[in-house]
Amino acid sequence: MNALYLIAIGLGTAFLLGLLNEQRRDLAYTLTLGALTMMSAISASWLVVFVATGAGAVDIFTAGTRPPFAINLRMGLTEATLTLLINLTGLFAAIHMGEVLLAKGRRAMAVLLIAIMALCGIVLTRDIFNLFVFFELIVIATGGLVLLSDDEHAVSAGFKYLIVSQFISILLLIGIIFGYHATGTLNIDGMAAIGAGGFALAFFLIFIAIVAELKPFPANGWALDIYESAHPGFSAVFSAATGSAALFALDKILAIGGPAWYPVATAIGIVTFVGANLLALPQTNDRRLLGYSSIAQTGLILTVIGQQDILGNQYLFIAGGLLFAHAVAKAGLFWLSDFVAQRELTAWASLKERPLLVFAFVTFAAMLSGLPPFPGFYAKWELVHALAAADRLALLGWILFGALVEAGYLFRWFGYLIKRESDEKVACTAPQVIPVAAAVLAGWALGFVWGDLSGRSNLLLVLPLLFALGFLLIEWAPAWAKNLLAIGGLSFYLLQTWQDYDPLRLIFLVIFTLGGAIIFLASFHAHGRRIGFYPSAMLMFAGLVLLIQATDSFGFFAAWELLTVGSYFLILRGKESEPHALSYIVFSLGGAFLILTAFALANAVSPAPTFEIAALATLAQPVAPWVFLLLALGFMTKTAAIGLHIWLPGAHAEAETDVSPMVSGILLKAGLYGLFVLLMSMGRQSLYGVDLVNMLLWIGALTALLGNLMAIFQEDAKRLLAYSSIGQMGYALFGLALMNHLGWLMALMFVINHYVYKSMLFLSVGGVAKRTGTRAMYRMGGLITLMPLSFIATLIGIIAMSGVPPLSGFGGRWIFYNAIMDAETRLPMVLIFLSGPIAFLYLFRLIHTIFLGQLKDEHRRIKEAPASIVLPQMIYVAILMGVALFPGLILRRVDAYISQFLPDGALNWDGLTITSQYGWWNPVAIMIVVACIFLLIFGWLLFVNRKAQKVKQFNIVFSAERPYRPETTHFAWNFFAPYKKAMGFLVQPFVTRFWGAVTDLLHTAGDLGRRLYNGNGQIYAFHFLAFVVVVFAFKAGL
């Protein structure tokens, strides 16, 4: 079909509508939909042809005359794709707006048709004046479509838009005519052949006019008003279709200007991206926020357009990926906003009753944030790599910063959706649902296509991910069935793949899979369907196993993002977890961006299509230390090293009973795994004379100390454990950074031990919290008799954790001491020495205030935690005992494996005694000796004191009184008050304040920026003119 039919059908149908009787609205509507469908079909057929045959672009002449003497159009792959996007957006917008279109009659439908037609025209035309005409059509059509809204402010928004459009079109016209005068043609290709050198000023006017159609920050107040007040069905068009068409127009125009103008486009783009995202932060109106986000995304794509000189043949892949991700997601979100009655972001909570709509939101938010497996992810990957390769690091930094801010507000919004309360009922009608569903489908399909085009592994073909996504399809099943499937899947994966890995990876793999399976046992306690839990959890596990599987940087990063997202959803399920989940995802994504940058930098110096992780070892100065630093920082956000830790306590504490052990016992290990890989491949690096590994050593030690110190002041049992995790991760980091054989062994031992006892403790405490209905330890007490099994688990856990012989924790300490004997830096040890006894404090607090002391009246009737929660704890007790007695079972192989990297200082595993060059340790002997002594004395006591009977609770000597209130008699609150007096200065929330200040700063910046937009259309005109002047000055100064 000739591409001209796109225009002819659109126009013809619009004219035809005028012939119909005003009363025949159904017919008119049917015609409209038919026309849009046909237009979509035409675009689709072209797309199919181009994809199938790989044919080049086709020129379409009008008036039977060749260009430049007549207007010509061009239909190529890009044009076909874009027009398809535009037409489909139009079609679904028409479906979405069905009601209002029918109400307003044929005129409204004609306007919509013409708008879509004109957008296609913008994409197709190769004539610059023709472009102007189509743009004017868009302006006027927009002015009309804005009015379809029932928001009474839409009129003023439309007027503001018209005011600025007038300025724009005048500048454009002047530019065009002087361009014509200089080149003697109006044909874009003809102008491009001559180049803009001779009419730079005129080209500037053309350029700036087209740029203005992209609503660049800060000259975009009018656009925001439209987004806010227009009908969401149209806003989708305005965002997705108009934005795409205008971007393509700019791309065409830049062919005239040539590379000299790329920096200008880049500068405008990046300022827009960052600025609009910052301003979006303080928004509370959903549609306005979407508007800001649209503008930001457009800015990002504009940046990409400005960077086309370095993107090579990846240009379309990147720009397209970003564009489609943005267009589909934004259209989807706008359509979705129609389900929500109020315009506050928090009102979206009403959607949470509808899992499918939540899924749609998740899809869109993930697309916008550039998360896998959506096109934006692949595009972001390639873009960052290209920028790093071209050494445009500042730009790279700003892009990632903006993306982080964007992810921040999107996920904050998602938090509102899931966590806030709403009384509104969501009514779904077919016209509302169809477009959203289409956008969701399109999003996933695009993800598949982009994965396919990426030349890397298509994430949507990766089995673990598919398995996780498969849980979406069986959400209707009862929780226990899904749980069985999850356990089966994890175990099966382990069985299938365990031979493929070296001992180190195998340990991590076992923890990720088998460890996960054990924790899933606890999930049997949940009833109902537990919607959302299994896809999230399995997404995280998919990410984890893919992380182990990954051999190249892409696979690694993709896995990293998957596990981050999965765990975010998991964490968000907690009752009060909204802010914590948010800070988790923001920190995690920030860390992920650092990792991405590091990989990009690494790939830049050793160019290869895929960058093997192992090739990190081959990096040399001056890049290597930077890569090391970025990767280390990225991984340390996951292990919650001090300074980057503030997300962890809330996230782990507020999570559900069986989620806490997953995110603490398992997820943290992903960061450690990364650090292992990093140190194994890169070794020592120094930057400006600072030994980075040494820095890690200090950070590890500080983390251990401060994590533990903060843990002792917690009143909340799960928070205590969470802070303890921070400290423990500090230990492990410290061990790794020792960079000697035993240090690594110790870190690995921590990996195992921490998984076991932290999972166990979280389950135990979770079970208690479930029964008592509180996590505040001072409100518990005396539960030992009621929950003996939980008590035993906790007891074993804290003995193991504190490192007291004979349990497995001691092995870790022993290796630690042997390891530091070899270390070159001694000062950080001091911190570690201090943190050891401090751990003792909080562990005692944990067990004492929960299980010992005075039982509260309201707890007298509670029962042991559910069997499903206790069972894994008992498994852990068994594991701990096993590891305590025979650490060699696991460690021996790892010891040998580590010797490949650090041959000195391996342990000797002869017999039952483990020998290092400094000392020795015989776990079995210790166990036997201790047991014998203990039993002997115990027997003696039983003998002399055999008739002891248990007395009642208050049968104690208490200042010659018998206390009668357990609350006053249970010493638990502010347990370590003196310590706070003495050491409290160390736990001032400096870090929290720092990040709080950063956030405040961003918000303040956003708020100040918002004041620019005072709502006065005339002021917006000032903005635009000032913007032109600034860009002019920028270009002149370039």
Place this chain on the structure above:
Amino acid sequence: MSHLLPWLTALLCFTMVVAALVAIRGKSTPIAILAAGLVSLVASVLFLILASPDVAMTEAAIGSGLTTFLFFFVLGRVRRGDHG
């Protein structure tokens, strides 16, 4: 005749500028509208001088004619509150 054209042009241009200033800065809206119409009308004469009869016709019919009427239609509707 032809040597008069530049002077005529200058006169027309001057008229347009003055009329435009009146349209912009004048107190009364109706006079502003009329002044704008005048600018348009003079412009169409200028177009004739610049050998563009098609444009001249269009400008006269549309720019100065229809547009001015449209303005007056609306002005007539909103006159009472016009204090801005």
Place this chain on the structure above:
Amino acid sequence: MAYLAMATGFLLILIGFYGALTNRNLLRMIVAFTIADTGVNIVIVAIGYMRGRTAPILDSTVSAAAAVQRIIDPVPQALVLTAIVIGLGVTALMLAYAYKLYEKKRTLDIARFTELKG
């Protein structure tokens, strides 16, 4: 002559812009835009003007063969035709909007329509 016309055109554009930026009355803003539009049209036509040539219409005085030497550039004129019509369309639209805005608030002051902001 063309210079003079063009300068006038530019001046009209600037005057129009100034008016649009400083008049708070909606109608006066629209008036200012029409002046700027007229200015643009003059600039475009002036660009195409060539001294000593005639309008691009073939008739008894200008034969098809001599046209190349006799007529001025027709393209800008064609463009101006389009621009004028588009200008009218936009003006009409803005007027309708102004009416609608007035209907809502009984004022034409642009500074009063600032509910949407931030």
Place this chain on the structure above:
Amino acid sequence: MDFDWMKIPYAFLTVFIVVNYGFLMGALIQKIGARAGRRHGIPIWQYYLDVIKNYGLRSSITHGVMFYLGPVFRLSGGVGLLLFMPVIYGSYMFSNFSFAGDLILALYFVFFGTLGMALGAGESGHPHAAIGVTRGLQQVSMAELPFAMAVFSVALQYQTLSMTDIVAAQQGGLANWTLFTNPIAVAAAMLAFLGSMMRPPFDVFIAPQEIPIGPPTEYHSSYLALMQTNRAIFPVAKIVIYMNLFFGGAGSWPELFVKVFFLYLFSAFVGVCFPRFRVEQSVRFFLVWGVPLGILSIMVV
């Protein structure tokens, strides 16, 4: 070194000697303290009487399993600590079970009894028990720090974690003692020593003569007897660590008795001279004085 059945009777013998020595020395020190305060003091066999009396008392109460096990943990900790160390240098007979682990084992096993005791006392439900435990833990966490650093320093100095090897390195005269080869470490360790001996000024958590606070609050009869037994063994065992690390160890029992006595006396002596610290005061004290010394000792070794 490895296990050997003969070690079992030897272990009993070691325990027997240390228990008796502990009782006598404790009473002696007590008496010295009393005399210094112009009081008559207790008879030298007083502790025997106390223990026998308490073992003889029949109690019929318990607060629960952990309560019951607390003293058992406590005494196991003391005995275990003693037996995991080579008590007499060069003696196979009194090296006991030190084949099971090195210095690190001893250091960490110190906490075994403490932990069990704390848990047992906790189950009694007596708030003062918990208060005592927390005070003790808080103080000891900081007090142990200089000691840990001193140990590290000594281990670095001798490049071993074996206590026997450390003692061996100190043989051959007074000048070879760590006390003189690494005085800073010893100074740091001795500060820690004061803090961990439950004597004034660092005894706020035990405070026996005031209203009964501290872990033993609820314990009585045979429970208390077990703990009293431990009071005889544990300080000696602990001092043995110090002696081995810093004071040349002991080649024979008399040498051990003398060295332990003087070390114990040292703590008692300091205790008599200073008033008691509150917990946060002692924490600060160790932070300000002990820790820098410890750091210094690590840095200069």
Place this chain on the structure above:
Amino acid sequence: MVKRLIALALLAVFGAVFATLLLGYTPDSELNLTARYYAERTAAELGAANIVTAIVVTYRGLDTLGEVTVLFLAAAIVGLVLANSRPGQARERAPVGELLTTGTRFLVPMILLLGVYVFVNGHLTPGGGFQGGAIIASAVLLMLLANPLRHFSHNLIAAIESLAGLFYVTLGLAGLFLAGGFLDNRILPLGNLGELISAGAIPVIYSLIGLKVGAEFSSMLASLAETEEL
């Protein structure tokens, strides 16, 4: 006042830009490539005497189609905007003068005729569809002035407008099949240069444009006229 100063400052920059453009402008002494092509070939290729018309209707026909659409849109939207503002019942208005009424009766047919003449001769003489359409609209305007209460049939206007538009598009498409491309005027014989029936489809198209533009202007005017006085 500050606002004015800022406006002046901003416009000073624009003034500088414009001045640079103006000073950099040198009139062509010869027609450029495109214009030369039109001057040389229009008569032969399209058979239109008015080159501007040939460009407007054929060479840049797509622009013109867009332009007509702009008006169509504007008319539709003005209708939409004002749709809710139409009064429910007829308004009381002071009667207009006898002179105007009579004049109208006399003038309207002549104006209409003039309009038709202008667009039918668009390919020969200055003027064409737009000018003609505007003239037709002025007849409507006159009628409105004479009788403000007159109610125009929106359906009629819309029908004219739509039919003209449809035919326009159809003719354009016919170019695809019968001639060289979309909007090619050579679907009809070119005839002799300078005759009324010549230049292929140009007169037809320009007439359609004229009708359409006239209808659109009328529609706008009518919509505005039907609003209520506030």
